Amino acid sequence: MVLSLKLSSQNYVKSELVDKIDKCLISYGTLVLVVIWLSYVLQQKKMVTIVNGLYSINNNFKSCDKFTLKSDCRFYILSIINFCLCFGIIVIECFISGAYTAILWIVPFITSSWVLIQYTLLLNVISQFFESINAKILQLADINTENYYQTALRSKVSLGDLAIKDINCISNAIMQLCDICDQVADFYAISILLIIVYFVTSTTFNSYFLILSLIISTNNDLLKLFLDFGNWFLIVSFDLISLTSNVTRITREFKKTPQYVSLLLNRCAMNSPTRESLLDFLLDLSYRNVNFNAYGVIALNGSLLQTIYGTIVTYLIILIQFRNQQ
DSSP states (O other): OHHHHHHOOOSSOOOHHHHHHHHHHHHHHHHHHHHHHHHHHHTHHHHHHHHHHHHHHHHHHTTSTTOOOOOOTHHHHHHHHHHHHHHHHHHHHHHHHOHHHHHHHHHHHHHHHHHHHHHHHHHHHHHHHHHHHHHHHHHHTTOOSSSHHHHTTSOOEEEOTTHHHHHHHHHHHHHHHHHHHHHHHHHHHHHHHHHHHHHHHHHHHHHHHHHHHHHHOOOTTHHHHHHHHHHHHHHHHHHHHHHHHHHHHHHHHHHHHHHHHHHHHHHEEEOHHHHHHHHHHHHHHHTOOOOOEETTTEEOSTHHHHHHHHHHHHHHHHHHHHHHHO
8 A cells, every 4th residue: 555655646736735635535545445345245145135125026026917117228328328437537547647546546436436336226226116116006096107197087996806915015015125225225325425425535636636737737638637537527427416316216206105095095996905905005104214325424315416516616615725825
């Protein structure tokens, strides 16, 4: 580690503050790598439990009539885009800093990026289950999923005793999915907390470094630096937007479920056992909630982006003012 810090150096700006921040971020990036590795090793059984739980839910739904898990091309699109962006920043960084220094910077960054994408892809699968369950609930009463409020105004349809089996299956699936969401949030909690801090500090430093390069440096290769920072900022934004958007999708679909169950109660004519099953399902939903956060410190929702970008701008202003005072 000491040898790595001695060999790492930048060629655009000669500044004692920049050198210190550079070495601190490399040290912190190494810490992030170690913590991620330990987290995956020590919690591998939990990840196996999560995956087996998703397979179990899918297998149980096979007993339901006409249930299909919604397919989603976003799973592949997110992976391909992130791979291309990461490959691009590796190439640019190698041209700018050389292979060895690039490894010190890129390995923690790429690893952090793929951990976020893995988290996002897992959330994408969970959101597919929630969307499929909501579609199945409306399907019980033959309600159009695209414009269900208008179809609900038609005459009531009969919901037979056979629907009790599907209702119980859906209720158990929702219960399992809520538990899986908690397990997923716990599995990635420490990694996500460290990665977000690393992304904020490294992006702030790169922004400050870019500004100083424009002011101080006369190097003709600043275009490479712009490309490097642009790709860096694009990866950070893409990963965080993908993560928060999938969290939003899950919470939105979960909030729709009790609305659809209530719609069934109003839309359908049913016997007492079926109505009791729906009421029990609705009561169970009222006691459940889906939240994704990092140990309660950082909430992984839409406000995360505002907080991160606001923090970057704030500390960037402080760094620039500190340099002017120096």
